[in-house]
Amino acid sequence: MDKTFYFTSLNQRLRAQNRAIPTLLIDLDRLDHNIALVQQQLKEGADLRLVVKSLPSPDLLHYVMERTGCQKLMVFHQPFLSDLAQHLKDNVDILLGKPMPVRTVRYFYQHFAKNPDTHFDPYRQVQWLADTPKRLQEYALLAAETGKKLRINLEIDTGLHRGGFATPSGLRAALQIINQQQHSLVLSGLMGYDPQVVKLPRWLSSPAKALAKANQIYREFIQIIREEFPALWREDLTFNGAGSPTFGLHQNSDSPLNDVAIGSAFVKPTTFDIPTLADFQPACWIATPVLKKMRGTKLPGIGQLPHWMSAAFLFLGESYFIYGGYWKADYCYPPDLRINPLFGASTNQSMLNASGQHTLEVDDFVFLRPWQSEFVFLQFGRILTVRNGEVSGEWRLLRQ
Known part of the structure; x- marks a missing residue:
């Protein structure tokens, strides 16, 4: 399945849910x-x-x-x-x-x-x-x-x-x-x-x-x-x-x-992208909503970055603040998202930058792929299951 279609479809399904919080998904x-x-x-x-x-x-x-x-x-x-x-x-x-x-x-x-x-x-x-x-x-x-x-x-x-x-x-x-x-x-x-x-x-x-x-x-x-x-x-x-x-x-x-x-x-989190598991498919994702969207990039003590800098560094074209962050995970969709190096990652509202090549609005979800499952899964109160691109159920996590 085309990666863009896969994640845009998941985004639509998650936007239809009755709550928008950081969520762990299993396909x-x-x-x-x-x-x-x-x-x-x-x-x-x-x-x-x-x-x-x-x-x-x-x-x-x-x-x-x-x-x-x-x-x-x-x-x-x-x-x-x-x-x-x-x-x-x-x-x-x-x-x-x-x-x-x-x-x-x-x-x-x-x-x-x-x-x-x-x-x-x-x-x-x-x-x-x-x-x-x-x-x-x-x-x-x-x-x-x-x-x-x-x-x-x-x-x-x-x-x-x-x-x-x-x-x-x-x-x-x-x-x-x-x-x-x-x-x-x-x-x-x-x-x-x-x-x-x-x-x-x-x-x-x-x-x-x-x-x-x-x-x-x-x-x-x-x-x-x-x-x-x-x-x-x-x-x-x-x-x-x-x-x-x-x-x-x-x-x-x-x-x-x-x-x-x-x-x-x-x-198959990212740590297991190894030759012996080459035929296995990633089956877990983190999805979290965009809370804020800003044109360009503003930084504390600097303000709006000059146009030439945004033009030279395309990834600074747009800024987003997401719900949560700082998970042991890599941003995987949209593909050009990255953590702002000056703001750094935050467990509350991480600031991401992107070129603007992919349309991303407030309340849309961004997707991350965990590095591992054993610790990362436990940071979420539930697992949403996905079947044929549709949210199909909810699973609980073990008590700690």
């Missing part, structure tokens, strides 16, 4: 396209696990889960976990994407309120991530307090070097703790995140070599569990890894993963 047709690509590129035999921080809306998660058959989530924030636990079915598995302080884990269980309409079991359905022997011991003491076993997934370092168990001896020490604490802890698997595979400079390593190295480390760690700790081994252990940048690479590699985490690929 369901583009989302469906990305869902289909994920299903085509997902490693055979591996389960999909949705990354909640990148899709922080219960309605968005439900939409993708229904269309993919996914029953697994990765959560990075305790309030999100508490919110989701009120609505999830008893067949959904949650893996924490980062280690939680033991006080936060205790708080979650102390404040877990059972919803009579759901059957979510916070002990059976949650895998807590542990990265050090100390944290394992803390979790074991908490389990003793609650009288319930905690499921423990061990974070392993497959080359990212952001923490976790990095050596065979380190993993053995962790497994020994779990082995000794089987009355309190249950091993649920391993998690090894591998974004370095596509982010390393090419002079340092190619993606193929980096992936092969990460997979080899992962296989060695799995082998340690299977051969040296048979009491902890189960065929249903979770071996999670990948992410939006790398999940497609696992499809045709000797990957040990049986559980693949994907989030941002479904909505």
Whole structure:
């Protein structure tokens, strides 16, 4: 679809809404396209696990889960976990994407309120991530307090070097703790995140070599569990890894993963304009109304810029003040919009300049494309969904 037609059509639909405020949009047709690509590129035999921080809306998660058959989530924030636990079915598995302080884990269980309409079991359905022997011991003491076993997934370092168990001896020490604490802890698997595979400079390593190295480390760690700790081994252990940048690479590699985490690929903010996601379509936008329009450019202490300056710098031809701004996002329509360098960005009323080549009036909407979804989405009170160019519904965001 022609870009100008796409955004001018969205502008008309938004102008017909009963309120004009900064709004997050998700294009369901583009989302469906990305869902289909994920299903085509997902490693055979591996389960999909949705990354909640990148899709922080219960309605968005439900939409993708229904269309993919996914029953697994990765959560990075305790309030999100508490919110989701009120609505999830008893067949959904949650893996924490980062280690939680033991006080936060205790708080979650102390404040877990059972919803009579759901059957979510916070002990059976949650895998807590542990990265050090100390944290394992803390979790074991908490389990003793609650009288319930905690499921423990061990974070392993497959080359990212952001923490976790990095050596065979380190993993053995962790497994020994779990082995000794089987009355309190249950091993649920391993998690090894591998974004370095596509982010390393090419002079340092190619993606193929980096992936092969990460997979080899992962296989060695799995082998340690299977051969040296048979009491902890189960065929249903979770071996999670990948992410939006790398999940497609696992499809045709000797990957040990049986559980693949994907989030941002479904909505594709600008950070994910990368070769491995080249066929995916941007599916999320920020739309915000123009509050004020001025001919030329006036600046504090200077006033109206002289005509010659506007003629020399065409982008100063018109000025607009928009509702809000300063999001982690790029202006994408009209195409020649830019932040005024002297005013700078503002969370209240950002000043934009444009050449005037595209007609833009007060109450029209300008469009931005987020850099990421995990933080930016949460700055809006709702998501408006778009289907076939029409505003089709409203989704809520997770509670913080």
